[in-house]
Amino acid sequence: MTKNITIAHGNGGEENNELIKNIFYKHFENEILSKSEDAAIIHNGELAFTTDSFTVSPLFFPGGDIGKLAVCGTCNDLAMMGAKPKYLTCSVIIEEGFSSRELEKIVRSMKKELEINGAMVVSGDTKVVPKGSVDKLFINTTGIGEIEHKGISAHNLKEGMSILVSRDVGAHGATIFAAREGIELESSLETDCASLYPQVKALMDAGIDIIALRDATRGGVSAVLNEWAKASDVCIEIKEEKIPVQEQVKGICEMLGFEAVDLANEGTFVLAVSKGDEENALEVLHQTHETATIIGSVSDQHKGKVILNSSWGTKRFLDLPTGELLPRIC
Amino acid sequence: MTKNITIAHGNGGEENNELIKNIFYKHFENEILSKSEDAAIIHNGELAFTTDSFTVSPLFFPGGDIGKLAVCGTCNDLAMMGAKPKYLTCSVIIEEGFSSRELEKIVRSMKKELEINGAMVVSGDTKVVPKGSVDKLFINTTGIGEIEHKGISAHNLKEGMSILVSRDVGAHGATIFAAREGIELESSLETDCASLYPQVKALMDAGIDIIALRDATRGGVSAVLNEWAKASDVCIEIKEEKIPVQEQVKGICEMLGFEAVDLANEGTFVLAVSKGDEENALEVLHQTHETATIIGSVSDQHKGKVILNSSWGTKRFLDLPTGELLPRIC
Incomplete structure (x- = not known):
C-alpha cells in the first residue's frame, strides 16, 4: 500500500482491489x-x-x-x-x-x-x-x-460458455462526465441507470441457466470480465467490434482518452450462459434493449486473462482498468 | 419543513424527527x-x-x-x-x-x-x-x-414499570466536545462507546423480561424517554437526582449550557422492566457498571410526557432536545 489513499484507490480497478485486499479483507477475513x-x-x-x-x-x-x-x-x-x-x-x-x-x-x-x-x-x-x-x-x-436462482457465481465459468452484454456500454460514465464538465451535447445521451431485476426475472422465467451475472459499474465491462477470468481461472475472448457503444459515448471516450469498456454503467450487465442458452438469452435481453449482444466466449487460451480480438485478426489483452478514472461517478 | 436543511435537523431531537417524518416516512411509508x-x-x-x-x-x-x-x-x-x-x-x-x-x-x-x-x-x-x-x-x-428475545418495543410500556439506565450518562458527548475543542481535561474522561450485546445477553440469561430497550445515542436519555412516553402513550417519571452523571461530564455540560440527559451516549442504554424484575435487572447491570441505576417509573399522570422530579419536590417536563446540539457527535 502507498502511504496515502489516492483517487485511483476508488477506481473499481486494480488499485481499488489492492486497497480492499490489503486493508479490508486482511482484517475482516471470512x-x-x-x-x-x-x-x-x-x-x-x-x-x-x-x-x-x-x-x-x-x-x-x-x-x-x-x-x-x-x-x-x-x-x-x-x-x-x-x-x-x-x-x-x-x-x-x-x-x-x-x-x-x-x-x-x-x-x-x-x-x-x-x-x-x-x-x-x-x-x-x-x-x-x-x-x-x-x-x-x-x-x-x-x-x-x-x-430465487441459486449458484450464480463469478467462479463457475467454463470453456465454451457465451458472454453477453445486456445493452450498449459506457452511457453512465459518459453522461456524468459530460454533465460535470458542462459539455453541451446535441444528442439525447443519458445514463443507462435502471433497475435490472425485471430483466433478471425475465431470464429466469425463460428457463435460462444463469452461470454468472454482474452489472458493469465502476471499472466497467473490463473489470467484470477480468474478475470473472481470474475467479474462474479461464480465458475470456471478446470480439471487439461486437461490443455495442453509442456514437456519443465514443465521442466522449475520445475526449477523455478512455475506452468505453472501462466506463461505468448503472443499468448494464454482463451475462455468462452455456452456448446452448445463448440465443434464448439474447432474445430475452432484446425485449428490453435491442443493443444487447453476444460479445464473446470462454476459452482456455490464456487462463485468468481477457483477450480482445479485432476484426482485422489482431489480439490484445484487455486489462483491469488502472489509474484515475472518473471519481464520483456513482 | 424549512427551505433548507439545518444542523438542528440532525440533532436526534425534535427537528430531526420532523425531517424524517416530512420527507423520508412520507415517501417510503410502510x-x-x-x-x-x-x-x-x-x-x-x-x-x-x-x-x-x-x-x-x-x-x-x-x-x-x-x-x-x-x-x-x-x-x-x-x-x-x-x-x-x-x-x-x-x-x-x-x-x-x-x-x-x-x-x-x-x-x-x-x-x-x-x-x-x-x-x-x-x-x-x-x-x-x-x-x-x-x-x-x-x-x-x-x-x-x-x-433472540421477541417483543421488545417502545410501544409496550405500562403504568408501574421501572426505568433503569445501564451506567452514568453523557460521557460520549462530553468526550467528543472536549476532544474537538482541545479542552485539556485533568481527568480520565473517555467515551462510553462499547458493544452492548453482552449486557443484553446477560439480562436475557438472567430471565429478565425486557419490555423496552434503547441505547441513548443522539438526543441522549431525553430523546429515548420522550419517544417511549409518546409511543406507549404513558407518563415517564424520573427522579432527577438518581440520574448518574460523572463530575467531569457535569463540568462540560456547564460550559456548553447543555444537560447531561441530552448528550449522546454510545454504550449506555435505557431499560424498561416490570417492577418485579427491577432488582434482578439492576444486579445484572451492576456486573458491568456500578453506576447503573433505577431512575424512575411509568405512571399515567401526563400521557406522552416525561416528568423530572427534583429532590426538593419540584416537577418539570423533560422535553425532546431541540436546536443545534453537537454536530458530528457520531
Whole structure:
C-alpha cells in the first residue's frame, strides 16, 4: 500500500482491489467476504446482502439522480446474485444548507425505483454535517434480497460458455462526465441507470441457466470480465467490434482518452450462459434493449486473462482498468 | 419543513424527527418503517436490520475511534431489539490523501469490536472522493441480527414499570466536545462507546423480561424517554437526582449550557422492566457498571410526557432536545 489513499484507490480497478485486499479483507477475513461477489450470501443461502455508498456529482444528471442511482445500485447488486430485492436501508449524510426541495425530489426518485423492484426502505439514518464537511449529499443504501436462482457465481465459468452484454456500454460514465464538465451535447445521451431485476426475472422465467451475472459499474465491462477470468481461472475472448457503444459515448471516450469498456454503467450487465442458452438469452435481453449482444466466449487460451480480438485478426489483452478514472461517478 | 436543511435537523431531537417524518416516512411509508424502532424486524420476525452512517469528528478520541463507534453503533441497535449481531456491511467514503496507516488502525478497531459481538463484515464498498468533497472519512455500517428475545418495543410500556439506565450518562458527548475543542481535561474522561450485546445477553440469561430497550445515542436519555412516553402513550417519571452523571461530564455540560440527559451516549442504554424484575435487572447491570441505576417509573399522570422530579419536590417536563446540539457527535 502507498502511504496515502489516492483517487485511483476508488477506481473499481486494480488499485481499488489492492486497497480492499490489503486493508479490508486482511482484517475482516471470512469465507463469505472473500468470495468477492456483488452481494454476500447469508442465512443458509436464502438471502443476499449488499451495501453501496453513493457520492455522484452532480446530484442530478440526464436520465437520473443520486436517489435513483442509490436504489438501482443496491437492488442491482442483489438481482445480480439471482435475488429479488426486498428490504433496503437508507442512510443520508446531508451538508448543512442543502435544499429541502431537492432532498424531497431525490427521495421521490428513490420511491419510484423501489416500486419497480417491489422493495421497501425499512430502516434509515439521517446525519446533517456542517458546511464543508461533505459536498452536498451522500447516500448509502444497503439491501437484502431473497435468492430465487441459486449458484450464480463469478467462479463457475467454463470453456465454451457465451458472454453477453445486456445493452450498449459506457452511457453512465459518459453522461456524468459530460454533465460535470458542462459539455453541451446535441444528442439525447443519458445514463443507462435502471433497475435490472425485471430483466433478471425475465431470464429466469425463460428457463435460462444463469452461470454468472454482474452489472458493469465502476471499472466497467473490463473489470467484470477480468474478475470473472481470474475467479474462474479461464480465458475470456471478446470480439471487439461486437461490443455495442453509442456514437456519443465514443465521442466522449475520445475526449477523455478512455475506452468505453472501462466506463461505468448503472443499468448494464454482463451475462455468462452455456452456448446452448445463448440465443434464448439474447432474445430475452432484446425485449428490453435491442443493443444487447453476444460479445464473446470462454476459452482456455490464456487462463485468468481477457483477450480482445479485432476484426482485422489482431489480439490484445484487455486489462483491469488502472489509474484515475472518473471519481464520483456513482 | 424549512427551505433548507439545518444542523438542528440532525440533532436526534425534535427537528430531526420532523425531517424524517416530512420527507423520508412520507415517501417510503410502510408498516415496518413507521414502527420507528432501533432496527426493523423482517423475515417473519427472525431478523433485525439497521443502518447508521458515522461522521464523527475527530476520528480518534479518548476511549475509541470512528471504527469502534461504527461497529458498536450498528451492533447496539440490533442488540436493543433483542437480536444477536451477526452480519455487517461496511461502506467507507475516504477523502483523497487520507493516511493508509490511519485507515488500517480504524479497520483494526472495527475487527476487535466485531469479535466482541461475534459478528462479521460480509460485504463492503469503498469510495475515494477528491479533496474537499468529504472531511477525511465517513463510515456506514449496516447490520443484520438474529432475534433472540421477541417483543421488545417502545410501544409496550405500562403504568408501574421501572426505568433503569445501564451506567452514568453523557460521557460520549462530553468526550467528543472536549476532544474537538482541545479542552485539556485533568481527568480520565473517555467515551462510553462499547458493544452492548453482552449486557443484553446477560439480562436475557438472567430471565429478565425486557419490555423496552434503547441505547441513548443522539438526543441522549431525553430523546429515548420522550419517544417511549409518546409511543406507549404513558407518563415517564424520573427522579432527577438518581440520574448518574460523572463530575467531569457535569463540568462540560456547564460550559456548553447543555444537560447531561441530552448528550449522546454510545454504550449506555435505557431499560424498561416490570417492577418485579427491577432488582434482578439492576444486579445484572451492576456486573458491568456500578453506576447503573433505577431512575424512575411509568405512571399515567401526563400521557406522552416525561416528568423530572427534583429532590426538593419540584416537577418539570423533560422535553425532546431541540436546536443545534453537537454536530458530528457520531
